[in-house]
Structures are given as C-alpha cells and as structure tokens.
Amino acid sequence: MKYNPQVIENKWQKVWEENKVFKVEKDNNKPKYYCLEMFPYPSGKIHMGHVRNYAIGDVISRYKFMKGFNVIHPMGWDAFGLPAENAAIKNKIHPAKWTYSNIENMKMQLKKMGLSYDWDREVATCDPEYYKWEQMIFLQMYEKGLVYRKKSLQNWCNDCHTVLANEQVEDGRCWRCGDIVEKKEINSWYFKITDYAEELLDWTYKLPGWPEKVLVMQRNWIGKSYGAEIDFKVEGEPTTITVFTTRPDTLFGATFMLLAPEHPLSKELLKGTDREKDGFEFIDGILKEDKISRMADDKEKKGFFTGKYTINPLTGYKMPIYIANYILMDYGTGAVMAVPAHDQRDFEFAKKYNLEIIIVIKPLDRELDPSKMTEAYTEPGIMINSGKFDGMNSEEAKTAITDYLLSQSIGKRSVNYRLKDWGISRQRYWGAPIPIIYCDDCGIVPVPYENLPVRLPLDVEFTGIGNPLDRSESFKSVECPKCGKPAVRETDTMDTFVESSWYFLRYCSPKNDKAPFDKDEVKYWMPVDQYIGGVEHAILHLLYSRFYTKVLRDLGYVDFDEPFERLLTQGMVCKETYRCGEHDWLFPEEVVDGKCKHCGKAVEIGRVEKMSKSKKNVVDPDNLINEYGADTARLFSLFASPPEKDLEWNEQGVEGSFRFLGRVWRLIHKNIALFSEELSDNGEESKVSKDILYYMHSAIKKVTLDIEKYQLNTAVAAIMEYSNNLSDIEPQIKTDKERYLFREALRSLIILLAPFTPHISEELWNVTGHVGLVSRYEWPTYDDRYTFRDDVTIAIQINGKVRGEIVIQRGSDEGFVLSLAKSDEKIKKYLEGKQLVKEIYVKEKLVSFVVK
Ligand code: ANZ
Ligand code: ZN
Secondary structure (H helix, E strand, C coil): HHHHCCHHHHHHHHHHHHHCCCCCCCCCCCCEEEEEEECCCCCCCCCCHHHHHHHHEEEEHHHHHHHCCCCCCCCCEECCHHHHHHHHHHCCCCHHHHHHHHHHHHHHHHHHHCCCCCCCHHHCCCCCHHHHHHHHHHHHHHCCCCCCEEEEEEEEEECCCCEEEEEHHCCCEEECCCCEEEEEEEEEEEEEEEHHHHHHHHHHCEEEEEEEEHHHHHHHHHHEEEEEEEEEEEECCCCEEEEEEEEHHHHHCCEEEEEECCCCHHHHHHCCCHHHHHHHHHHHHHCCCHHHHHHCCCCCCCEEEEEEEEEEECCCCCEEEEEEEECCCEEEEECCECCCCCCCHHHHHHHHHCCCCCCCCECCCCCCCCCCCCCCCCCEEEEEECCCCCEEHHHHHHHHHHHHHCCCCEEEEEEECCCCCEEEEEECCCCCCEEEEEEECCCCCCCHHCCCCCCCCCCCCCCCCHHHHHHHHHHHHEECCCCCEEEEEECCCCCCHHHHHCCCHCCCCCCCCCCCCHHHHHHHHCEECCCEHHHHHHHHHHHHHHHHHHHHHHHCCCCCCCCEEEEECCCCCCEEEECCCCCCCCCCEEEECEEEEECEEEEEEEEEEECCHHHHCCCCCHHHHHHCCHHHHHHHHHHHHCCCCCCCCCHHHHHHHHHHHHHHHHHHCCCHHHHCCCCCCCCCCHHHHHHHHHHHHHHHHHHHHHCCCHHEEEEEECCHHHHHHHHHHHHHHHCCHHHHHHHHHHHHHHHHHHHCCCCHHHHHHCCCCCCCCCCHHHCCCCCCCCCCCCCEEEEEEEEEEEEEEEEEEEEHHHHHHHHHHCCCCCHHHCCCCEEEEEEEEECCEEEEEEEE
16 A cells, blocks of 8 residues: 555545535634634735645644634635736736636645635635625724825826835835836825824733734834924024924934925925025925935935024024935924934934034043044933033933923923824725715715625726726716715725735624624634734734724724734745856756756856745745645645744655655554454553553653644654654564554554644544544643653763763662763773773763763
C-alpha cells in the first residue's frame, strides 16, 4: 500500500462535503469558538500566502473542535474592487461575471486544500443581499451624524480616475498604476471615525490577545498628542492666527510664523499686496505635491514670506509670517509657531531664510551658541531667555506656560489626533452604491429604506475613463423621494474597506433577509476568538473593523466593544530570486547551470523576497498540491517556520514533509494487524512499556501546549519526533501489554496529526478500523505522571566535543555522575595519561571535562 495523496484527498473531501461535516449551528450547551481568516479578494487564483494563512486557521479550528468547542469557521469573498473593473476594461468582461467565475475557481482550490469551512455561511460582498445592509447601516449612520459630505483637496489619479487614500499614494505616485498623483477639489462622503479616536486608542491597551507591534502601529496611526493652542495677533490687521504646539515651553523662542499653503489666511494675507502674484504661484506649486512627501524629514524646506508679521504674545517679538511647504492643513490648526533653536525643521528653515535663532532651553552640561549650532536642540533642559520661567525645568515649564497663557486668555490646552475622518467615496463602478439622491429643491435626500438595495445597474460601459455609473442614465436619473421632481443619484460607491469592516458579523447569519445579522446569533458567536491574516492589514482594515463595531454598538446592534479577541499576523511566504546583468528577474527555469538561458551571463542569486509575480519567484499552490497533495502543502507551510515569521520556501522542505507522511503511512500499515487483536493493558511493566507511555504522553503534552501557543512549527516537529521514536521502538515490542500500549500510541499519532494533515489522518483512522471521522474525534489528554522519566541520557564532552553518553537516574548527585562518566569505557580512553583541568556537571544534561 503506497501513500497516494491524490486518491485519498479526493475521497475524504467528498465525505466531508457530502455529510456537511463542518456545518455548524448555534448551540447554547456548548462553548463556542470563532476562528476567522481574513477573506480573500477573488483575484482568480490562490497563492502561497493564502495557503499558509488558511492552513494556520484550519489547524486552530480543527483542534478547537476536537477540544469540544462548537467551532464556527467561515469563508467568503471580499468581492468588490478595482481589479474586476480593470479586467472589464481590458477584456470586455463584466466585473460581476469576472468576479463570480473567479470565486468559483478559488473555491474549488480551497476545497482541494481540505479546509474545514462551513460553506453554507459563504458570503460575497458584491451580492446585493450583502451590500443592501451596508447601505442601510450607512443611512443609520447618516441619521446619527456619523456620515457627512465635504469638499476637500484629494489625491487624484488621472489614470485610474479615482480619489486615492493617503495610504494609496506611494512616493507621490498611485499605488496601483504608478501615475503621478495630483490634487483635486472633490466632494466626498466621510465616516466620522475621529469621534471614536479616543476610544479606539484606549482599547489598544485592553487587547492582550493582539501582537504588541500591531497595537503600537494602531496607536501611532491614531497619533494622539497633548499640547496647547496659542493665539497670535497679526500686526496691523484684525486677525489672529491660532497655532497648535506640543512645546509651549519653547514659546519665548518663537521667531517666525508658518502657515500651511491651504490655510485660508495664506491667500488672504497676500491679497491686494505686491506679493500676491508670486505668492499664489508658490501656493499652487506646493499644492500639486502629495502630503506625505511634503512632510518627509529630508524634503527641502521651502517658504514664501507674506510681508506680514505676528507678535509673540510673551516677548513682543515681531515674527515674519511665511507660507511653508512642510506645514499641512489637516493637522492641528494648519499654523505653526516656529522655534528654530528647538525644532529641526524650523532650524533648517531659519538657516535657509536667515531668520533669528533664540535659545530658550539649555542642556545641563553645556552652553549653546546660536551662531555655532548645526542642528536644533530638541531635548528637555533648563529654561533660559524666558522671563519669569528662567531656571525652570522645561517639562515643568510646559504646564507653567500653558497655565499662564490660560490666565491671560491667549491660549488653552489642546489634544490633537493624527487620525483623520475616513473618506469612503470612490468614483468607481464595482462597489456598493452610496444610497443618496440629490434634488435641486430638497438637497441631499437619503434613499428610503424600503428602496434598498440600490443595485448596481448592468447597462454600463467600461471605457477606462471616469466612473461608468456617471454615464448610466437609468441609474442616475431618479425621482426625488421627497418631492417627486427629477433628481440624480450619487454615483460614488463605497470604499471596499467598508464591506470588510463587518463581514465577520454577517457570517453569523449569512442568509438573514430581515437585518444585517441576527442579534441572537451574533451574541452567541461574536466576538471572533481568533483572527488570522497578513500584517499588511495591521492598520487600516483592523482599525476600520474596530470602528465599525463600535458604531454598530452605538446603533444598538451589538453589545460588545471589540470584534477580535485575539489576532495572529502571519509572516510572508518568501523565496530566493534570480537575476543576471542583462535580465532583471529570472524564473528558476531560465537559469541553466548557474547561467542565464537568454544571455549566458552568470546568474546572481538574489535576496530571498516575498513571492511576487514581478520577481518571478512564485510557487503555484496548484502545482504543489497536484504533485505532493494538500497534506504535504499544509504540513510544509506549518512546519517551515513559526506562524508570525516569514517562511522561506525550499523544495527540500516540501520533499521532507512528503517523506515524513510516507513514513507515518508505512508505520501504521505495517502494524495494522494490531488494531484487530484482543489486547489488554494488564501485565508487567517493562522498560519498553514505560518508554511508550513516556513518548505518547510527552508528545500529546507538547503538541497540545504548542498549539495553544500557536507554535505550530514546533508542534509539527514534536509529532515528527514522536513518530520516529515509535518507529525506533517498534522492533522491541513483545508482550501483550507492550502491543496494547503501542497500538494506543499509534492511535494518538493519527489523532495528533489530524488538524495538520486531515486527509491522511482520516484514511489511517479508517483503515485501522475506526468508525466515524478522526476530524470529529476528541483530542487526547496527557497524564503528567508519564511525561517525566526517572532516567535521563546525558552527554559527555571532552574539550568541547561530545565523546559519549551515559544514562543516569534523575536526582543523582554530582559526585556520583562524574565518577560514572569517568568510568565509562569510551571516556576512559580520552582521559588516560592526561591531566584533568576542569570538570563540570550541568544537571541532568551534560558532563564536560577539560584535559591537557
Ligand atoms: C512649536 C514647536 C517647538 C514644536 C519645538 C515642536 C518643537 P506632534 O508631536 O507630531 O503632534 N505642527 C503642528 N501643526 C503642524 C502642521 N499642521 N504641519 C506640520 N507641523 C505641525 O507634532 C506637533 C508639533 O508639530 C507642533 O509643536 C508643531 O511644532 C508642529 F521645539 O510647535 B511645534
Ligand atoms: Zn426633492
């Protein structure tokens, strides 16, 4: 009987599917466990990253089931998004058709992996039955004031004809097509996530099941800073400029004022002066650049003097007002009091434009000289040149100066967040329509609830220019629901991050046609106990899902605060790359004897990089599964590295996993007769019987504890070691008792493997005469009485090299162990005629001799 994965994998997948083995229902008598993997975008084909992500989730789900939990393990499709529309433009295939056929294909691939999904809960976000509820929640948020429309300067990609979020702008270019991003005034819809900034931040300290690095990223994204707002009078004008500063202690050193180009005063101060023309040009030039690069530390500081001055409220210093490229309008107040002595960017600006540098904080150990400084002094220190605050510690001065400003009514305490409201409008077809109508008389009119869903029309044309919905008359022209006059529909669709912010709730009652989800179902299943996905979603997707959950709570839908109890961010799947001087990246097939097949130049083995088409280092899971089977693919991706670390692909590792499964297969088959013998545990204990018990209980213990800690790679290693130990001891099995225990041990080997390699496990379970499925069997328990052995083998080293080993009783005293080691036959030879310089005993591990 040869191990033939193709045959058995098909067979068991059919059994699972036909019997709906992984279908799950709410059961108040059983503890629930919600295991969720981030759902994929239906691009058409799964990649190794998916294989790894879903294998991890599958082990956890299957294990939890065997531990007695009622496990919900759903899967679905994040089905809206740009690629479908791009395919429509290129290949003249409708995005819906493209998407649904991709889903079909990927679903088949996932089924071939043997994943324990309850497919009856499948959700595709592009189904009107799904987005209908999203539209409803949008309207409820609108009623609550959590959605608003505003005009703002946005990143605009001319090529994709869409607004881009800041995160979609990379080095000033579109993340998708690489085109230069421009600025455009655009009306869009926003979710008021800033209303939840404080709560979102607060809860990052109450999620112990999340990786600290993800929590830190979320905190930084929210970016809370404490400081003050201070008012400065503009000389000779009735205006004041309010700045936000985190450093009120430096106020005495503020020698000029900076405005963001977008600041309303920037143009106002210039108007009607002889600087107007140049100033406006300067402003428009800066506005073309993207914000992120404007803020970059190494970006050249650029400014334009407005010709106007403000007065420092504490020193009376006449501060020239500049418009500066590195000041952004959407942080703080868009105006900054510049303190060149203590802020590096202001320092560079002052040097460039010859502005005065006044030191107001000095280090404890040295003097600073403004004319000799090469960089700003940004540390705390002792206050100088600051009137009555001189001599004070600068940290204390922050409070003292703010208090003083308060008493003079020229400033107040202030908190600022970097987090901005979530712009959800996309000028795209393939997304959930925003359920709003514009009427000339009634203004913004929400689509009445009974008219939901607002369906995407099918009569659209994909030309690649602009938003197809804008050209669909049937979609666009409607009657105003309020007054009945002709009106137009909003043609923007929602950011696809909206769909992925609540799909985990929909899984709880995916077919519900009365509400987004059934409250009782959600109460039972939520929150998600374990969420698993890529770290690339560490900020936005997770933050948005957390926000959306809190909104749903405040709308009365759910009664918990956070959606994901625990989070595991898996590492990337990487592989070696190849390149030659002529051809940048090469497929492995293009490398022959270390030379490039095309130009004959020597091939350089490049870095190990994340698998990507462009680097030509991808491995197609289909090929892998066809060649070795799903169990090997799963085992390799679980064994090769800890889940949260990157995994480096290597063929030997795959081979090794396959060979291991073959060995287990043969070990069980060789001993298959044992399973029909009448055997009992009665009889004498023996060295062999004790060893078997020890192997079995320590393997169960190690695998159980490792899975609980998600150290799946070491859990697999423990199973491999266990299997090897059983093979080694097999020839020594003699008595009935030993045969009985050995059979128990083989049985637990199959069970321990079941969450990792479910197909081979079902097959072995079946051929050894078990009724029912091992997938639905209970997880074995261990007894700590057997996980310790009273004898241990310890190594003996001589001058650092292992030269032998001895078996000792635990708890033996040092002198006894050392003399036993010295009298060992092998060791004696190395000691004879030598001088023993040192002897060391590491308890129950090692004896080490140093000789001369
Ligand atoms: C005076 C000052 C003196 C500042 C000093 C810093 C150091 P965080 O900590 O990130 O919140 N700032 C305020 N609004 C800005 C804007 N719209 N664009 C660019 N920079 C802005 O940063 C707060 C500091 O960033 C503020 O404190 C302000 O400069 C600057 F020795 O005010 B500070
Ligand atoms: Zn109207």
